[in-house]
Amino acid sequence: MDEAGLSQQIFLDAHTPVVILARPQMGENIGAAARAMKNCGLANLRLIAPRDGWPNPAARPMATVGTDILDRAEVYDTLGDALHDIRFMVATSARPRDMEKPVLTPRLATKQILEEQMQGIRLGTKVALLFGAERSGLDNDELVLADCVAQAPLQKGASSLNLAQAVFLMAWEWRVAGLGLSENTELDAIEGLSAPAELKARDFFLSRLEDTLDEKGFFSNREMAPAVKRNLRSLFARARPTEQELRTLHGIVTLFERDSEK
Amino acid sequence: MDEAGLSQQIFLDAHTPVVILARPQMGENIGAAARAMKNCGLANLRLIAPRDGWPNPAARPMATVGTDILDRAEVYDTLGDALHDIRFMVATSARPRDMEKPVLTPRLATKQILEEQMQGIRLGTKVALLFGAERSGLDNDELVLADCVAQAPLQKGASSLNLAQAVFLMAWEWRVAGLGLSENTELDAIEGLSAPAELKARDFFLSRLEDTLDEKGFFSNREMAPAVKRNLRSLFARARPTEQELRTLHGIVTLFERDSEK
Numbered sequence: 345m346d347e348a349g350l351s352q353q354i355f356l357d358a359h360t361p362v363v364i365l366a367r368p369q370m371g372e373n374i375g376a377a378a379r380a381m382k383n384c385g386l387a388n389l390r391l392i393a394p395r396d397g398w399p400n401p402a403a404r405p406m407a408t409v410g411t412d413i414l415d416r417a418e419v420y421d422t423l424g425d426a427l428h429d430i431r432f433m434v435a436t437s438a439r440p441r442d443m444e445k446p447v448l449t450p451r452l453a454t455k456q457i458l459e460e461q462m463q464g465i466r467l468g469t470k471v472a473l474l475f476g477a478e479r480s481g482l483d484n485d486e487l488v489l490a491d492c493v494a495q496a497p498l499q500k501g502a503s504s505l506n507l508a509q510a511v512f513l514m515a516w517e518w519r520v521a522g523l524g525l526s527e528n529t530e531l532d533a534i535e536g537l538s539a540p541a542e543l544k545a546r547d548f549f550l551s552r553l554e555d556t557l558d559e560k561g562f563f564s565n566r567e568m569a570p571a572v573k574r575n576l577r578s579l580f581a582r583a584r585p586t587e588q589e590l591r592t593l594h595g596i597v598t599l600f601e602r603d604s605e606k
Numbered sequence: 607m608d609e610a611g612l613s614q615q616i617f618l619d620a621h622t623p624v625v626i627l628a629r630p631q632m633g634e635n636i637g638a639a640a641r642a643m644k645n646c647g648l649a650n651l652r653l654i655a656p657r658d659g660w661p662n663p664a665a666r667p668m669a670t671v672g673t674d675i676l677d678r679a680e681v682y683d684t685l686g687d688a689l690h691d692i693r694f695m696v697a698t699s700a701r702p703r704d705m706e707k708p709v710l711t712p713r714l715a716t717k718q719i720l721e722e723q724m725q726g727i728r729l730g731t732k733v734a735l736l737f738g739a740e741r742s743g744l745d746n747d748e749l750v751l752a753d754c755v756a757q758a759p760l761q762k763g764a765s766s767l768n769l770a771q772a773v774f775l776m777a778w779e780w781r782v783a784g785l786g787l788s789e790n791t792e793l794d795a796i797e798g799l800s801a802p803a804e805l806k807a808r809d810f811f812l813s814r815l816e817d818t819l820d821e822k823g824f825f826s827n828r829e830m831a832p833a834v835k836r837n838l839r840s841l842f843a844r845a846r847p848t849e850q851e852l853r854t855l856h857g858i859v860t861l862f863e864r865d866s867e868k
Binding site: 376379380382383384385406408409410451496497498499501502503504505506508509512513516519520523557560561562572575576578579580582583584585586588589592595596599600603 | 642647670671706713758761768771774778782785819822823824834837838840842844846850851854858861862
């Protein structure tokens with residue numbers, strides 16, 4: 345399969361990166377992580393020795409749209425067990441470690457994840473994102489199993505993310521990079537604007553407004569009049585009114601004219 | 607001050623974007639949002655009518671490194687009040703709205719935020735990020751006050767983020783873009799445009815216009831009135847009138863009022 349074909353498959357549930365939480369403590373955080381995964385299109389969660397056992401009733405309310413991810417979560421005793429089908433793993437860490445391991449920003453790590461993911465689709469293997477326990481992060485024995493470390497350039501002295509935020513950060517970066525890769529136009533879409541009215545219609549409105557204002561003596565300072573008119577025209581040029589909006593504006597001018605005829 | 611000088615200042619607390627939470631419900635989410643802000647170097651939090659009052663003891667444990675942000679949080683009764691020094695505001699929304707308002711991805715919105723932020727450093731004004739209540743998001747009257755809407759390309763059917771995640775997403779994108787900017791000073795010049803008036807002044811004009819139109823029976827169709835008002839507000843939000851232009855517009859309304867008293 346060619347690159348283009350592969351990039352169409354990166355968002356299929358079975359092919360998305362596996363999120364592995366090592367020794368998670370709070371059920372609430374596991375639930376919130378599942379929601380963050382779902383928000384970004386990730387589907388596969390593995391838990392290593394969750395402190396309070398599994399299932400954990402505290403997880404469910406926080407998961408909202410992501411409860412199906414909790415229902416399908418796999419639980420393992422050790423990290424090694426959870427890696428049986430993983431070919432490439434990125435560990436996340438808030439602090440530098442004294443370890444011979446490439447440390448990348450999340451954005452750079454994500455590029456590599458996507459490449460490995462496409463490779464993995466060919467080979468029938470998976471990639472994983474590894475997150476440590478809330479209090480202590482990953483220990484060195486866990487970290488050493490990863491291919492590289494993602495470390496976010498956060499505020500000095502405040503670089504420790506909530507577990508679900510860390511999951512969200514990596515999931516979001518993965519999603520945006522993946523959408524870019526599959527040349528999904530969603531990414532650059534600027535929606536929500538109706539087409540502006542044609543210039544002729546805008547000009548017609550502005551001329552009418554000027555005439556009406558003139559009749560009422562708004563431009564009594566003849567020297568200033570051209571500048572004031574230009575200002576009004578600039579303002580409406582920037583606004584680029586739609587046809588509907590021009591109708592509203594015409595309504596105001598009509599009211600203005602009628603009102604003063606009384 | 608030149609561009610390079612400005613880009614050095616975008617991370618100074620006083621200049622960072624203001625995070626505004628409209629009608630937040632859960633103290634836990636306010637605390638988690640403060641932590642996310644701190645992680646990314648944001649410092650200024652404003653709360654509009656928090657459901658459970660303020661301070662809220664549930665916020666503190668979730669804030670961890672961000673408790674100082676909670677301590678300095680400002681509380682306002684209405685969104686309008688909170689905008690007294692804001693010159694540019696990005697609203698966040700998970701769902702498309704029927705409103706004439708540019709909708710950008712968080713990454714594109716962030717570019718604009720940084721440009722406006724540097725403009726604001728020159729002018730002594732601020733930019734803001736607006737987030738809605740947990741259950742319902744922003745209502746249309748809140749959304750219409752913003753200059754544009756940031757909407758993340760999340761999973762279809764699962765696009766509603768936890769409040770603190772939404773804050774984190776925007777804060778993270780801002781941080782990464784800002785770090786890139788402060789290394790790369792080749793930004794397009796943003797001088798040559800007069801500064802838009804502050805949102806409060808724009809709001810004051812629009813309220814006056816609405817009152818005047820209302821008195822004259824423009825909104826005689828009560829069902830349509832809110833939509834027509836929103837259209838007018840969207841139009842002027844897009845135009846971003848300068849102070850000079852607002853004076854001209856006020857002049858027109860004054861003439862309108864006086865004229866009909868004859």
